[in-house]
Amino acid sequence: MNITLNNRPESIDNDQITISELLVLKNFTFKMLVIKVNGKLVKKDAYSGFKINNGDDVTVLHLVSGG
């Protein structure tokens, strides 16, 4: 399937993937993340159950301290 990940087109071998699986696949190893799918926030406790489908627009923000 094809998705958009952080504004870039991305091809993924599966027809469907959970957010947790996507994070492993794409090496997002940081713990402080904010994730949006099709404009809607998905909270951390839903990552393992939330399915990403063909055409979805996914944003993964990685937060670090400093300001």
Place this chain on the structure above:
Amino acid sequence: MTFEEIESKLKNYTVGIAGVGGLGSNCAVALARVGIGKLIISDFDVVNESNLNRQYFFRDQLGQKKVKSLKENIKRINAEINIICNDIKLNENNIVEIYKDCDVIVEAFDLAEMKKMLIETCLMELPEKPIVIGIGMAGFGNSNSIKCKQFENLYICGDEKSEVSDDNPPLAPRVGIVANMQANTVLEILLNKK
């Protein structure tokens, strides 16, 4: 646009700034200089010696509340601006009430968990609001790694990776670049508004 046209447009807008440390104090000053109409600034902290390496405060303000000090400093630059000060620790229960009428919100916290809290609260409660976030500005050099990226109504300014630590402190130049990039992004959003 001439500067007069820019000023006359900006005076109709309100910008909320969440945290007035390195990012928030410098971003607020930049917006004040170009004539933003109203700033809503929030922070619970007082000016500390260690803040003076990057934050827009002065030695004679040590120990004084940051929101009060910043208001004084901004008024010396531009007395016309309406500044609302909240001497408060922001949390998921007060952010919406404080910032719901702003045209843009600037995220200017230091801690990653506070950044996360603000972004998540705004995405849930104020989903249409433009939020300008600062991520990754510790250390020195490498200016070209600092960028601005847009994800719908979220704008990320910074290098997205340089985390502050004892060996990689936040310093005036890179913090200032990101703070001014946030202010510049606010202008872009507001001046392109129909």
